[in-house]
Structures are given as C-alpha cells and as structure tokens.
Amino acid sequence: TLTAWVNGRFVPLEEATIHIEDRGFQFADGVYEVIACFGGRFLELEAHLDRLENSCEGIGISLLKSRPELIELIHDTYHRNPFDHAMIYIQATRGIAPRSHLLTQEVEPTLVITARELPSPSAEKLTHGASAITLPDIRWKRCDIKSIALLASVIGKQEAARQGVDEAFWLDDEGHILEGCATNCFAVINGELVTHPLDHHVLGGITRHLALKVAREHDITIVERPWRLDEPGLSECMMSSTTNAVVAVSNIDGVTIGNGAAGPISTNLRQWILDEFE
Numbered sequence: 001t002l003t004a005w006v007n008g009r010f011v012p013l014e015e016a017t018i019h020i021e022d023r024g025f026q027f028a029d030g031v032y033e034v035i036a037c038f039g040g041r042f043l044e045l046e047a048h049l050d051r052l053e054n055s056c057e058g059i060g061i062s063l064l065k066s067r068p069e070l071i072e073l074i075h076d077t078y079h080r081n082p083f084d085h086a087m088i089y090i091q092a093t094r095g096i097a098p099r100s101h102l103l104t105q106e107v108e109p110t111l112v113i114t115a116r117e118l119p120s121p122s123a124e125k126l127t128h129g130a131s132a133i134t135l136p137d138i139r140w141k142r143c144d145i146k147s148i149a150l151l152a153s154v155i156g157k158q159e160a161a162r163q164g165v166d167e168a169f170w171l172d173d174e175g176h177i178l179e180g181c182a183t184n185c186f187a188v189i190n191g192e193l194v195t196h197p198l199d200h201h202v203l204g205g206i207t208r209h210l211a212l213k214v215a216r217e218h219d220i221t222i223v224e225r226p227w228r229l230d231e232p233g234l235s236e237c238m239m240s241s242t243t244n245a246v247v248a249v250s251n252i253d254g255v256t257i258g259n260g261a262a263g264p265i266s267t268n269l270r271q272w273i274l275d276e277f278e
C-alpha cells in the first residue's frame with residue numbers, strides 16, 4: 001500500500017483525507033511541486049524547495065517547516081513507498097477555514113506529500129518525437145508561481161488528447177510559444193537553442209534550467225527570447241519537465257518539425273540530463 005504525509009502524519013494513501021473547507025479545495029488557494037527521484041537520488045531537490053518557497057511567498061503562505069524538516073519528510077515519503085524511480089508531489093494550501101475569500105483568522109497551512117511512480121516516455125516517442133497543438137493562452141498572469149489552480153492546463157490537455165496529441169503549447173497574442181500545459185518549450189533555430197525568457201508568462205522550470213546548463217557545457221549557444229514556430233531556420237522543437245526530462249516534439253498543429261523525428265540536439269540534451277542523474 002502507498003503512504004502519504006497529510007495533516008502532520010504518515011497515513012495509508014486510501015485513508016489520507018482533507019477537510020472539505022480546505023482552501024485548496026474551495027479556492028485552489030495553494031501551490032505545489034513535483035520532484036523526480038531516480039533510485040534514491042533526487043533531481044535538484046534544493047532548486048525545487050527554493051521554487052516552493054518563492055511560490056509560497058508569492059501567495060503569502062508560510063510553511064511551518066524548516067528546509068531540513070522538509071527534506072527529511074520528502075526522503076521519508078520516498079522510502080515509505082515502493083517506487084525506485086518516483087515523483088514526489090508536495091502541495092501546500094493556506095489551510096482550513098469557513099469559506100470566505102478573505103481569510104481573517106490564523107490558520108495552519110495544509111501540507112501534503114505523496115509518491116507515485118515516475119512515468120517514462122515510450123521508446124516510440126523518444127525516437128519519433130512527441131506531438132503538440134498550440135492554443136491561445138487563457139491562463140492567469142503569474143505563471144511564475146506554481147499554483148494548484150490548473151484549470152486552463154486541464155482544458156489544454158483535454159483538447160490535446162481530443163486531437164490525439166501529447167501536449168498543448170500556449171501562444172501569446174503575437175503568436176510566440178510561451179510554454180506547454182506542464183512543460184517548458186524550446187526550439188533550435190539556426191543551430192541555437194531558443195526558449196522564452198523567464199518572466200510572469202512561464203514557470204521557471206527546473207528541467208529548463210538543467211537543459212540550459214548542459215547545453216552551455218556542450219557549447220550550444222542559448223538565446224532566451226520569445227520565438228515563433230514559423231521562424232526560418234527552425235529545425236527542432238522540444239519540451240522539458242520533471243516528468244519528461246527533455247522530449248523532442250516533431251509535430252505541432254499537424255505540421256512536421258525538421259525531418260519528423262527526434263532531432264540531434266533534443267536527443268543529446270535528454271541524454272546529458274539523464275547521464276547526470278540516473
């Protein structure tokens with residue numbers, strides 16, 4: 001059986017419950033992280049906890065746990081569950097109170113930690129690349145905060161599935177690719193690795209950061225700027241996330257990118273990241 005940390009203790013997952021007046025449930029008033037663990041080695045744990053801290057600060061929640069306490073809980077959650085390669089989910093909400101937009105009483109934040117098996121993309125996808133559609137960005141304007149309010153992403157993913165593709169990429173009003181529903185996006189344009197700069201329109205992905213780091217180490221030129229799919233010289237697209245590492249995207253809106261297979265830079269970036277952590 002699986003074990004979750006909830007309301008200050010470890011419990012069997014099927015007994016793990018949250019009060020119906022939790023503000024996460026009623027207002028999506030909370031933030032989260034997803035952290036990958038390969039055989040007991042956590043991928044960029046400190047960076048994830050830094051981001052969690054920033055997200056909490058961004059919405060004015062203070063976790064009542066110190067950094068070492070959080071790290072211990074995360075390790076504990078991993079070891080109490082049966083997965084070698086796991087994704088650890090951490091959710092913090094403002095707490096439980098009678099429903100009112102403005103919270104006027106002191107409440108303790110709710111902290112939940114679960115572990116699930118880390119999925120891995122199929123060999124088919126790794127060879128031929130994933131596929132995506134583009135959609136106008138209907139999300140809020142603080143995408144740098146990893147909020148649990150994910151309705152737009154759920155709708156985007158549903159539309160992608162309906163069209164038989166893997167991911168939906170959000171477009172700004174000028175047709176720039178911002179990021180995916182649960183991924184950051186990159187293109188190779190004239191041999192340079194291009195990705196949207198970090199601002200309020202995208203989440204600062206931990207895998208994005210890693211991809212840029214390994215690219216730099218291998219002397220690939222990095223350009224952080226808004227980019228479009230119709231730019232001349234575009235030869236590859238890819239997406240990055242904790243759950244995917246880096247995966248090539250070879251078809252967007254039904255149009256083939258490059259030669260329709262996973263390109264060399266996408267494939268290399270994926271391998272270089274996995275080499276560091278697997």
Ligand code: PDD
Binds near residue numbers: 034180183202208
């Ligand atoms: N999503 N952009 C968005 C909107 C995301 O939701 C995510 C991650 C990323 C990639 O971030 P990272 O590399 O730190 O995982 C970018 C997680 C995995 C999720 O919602 O399940």
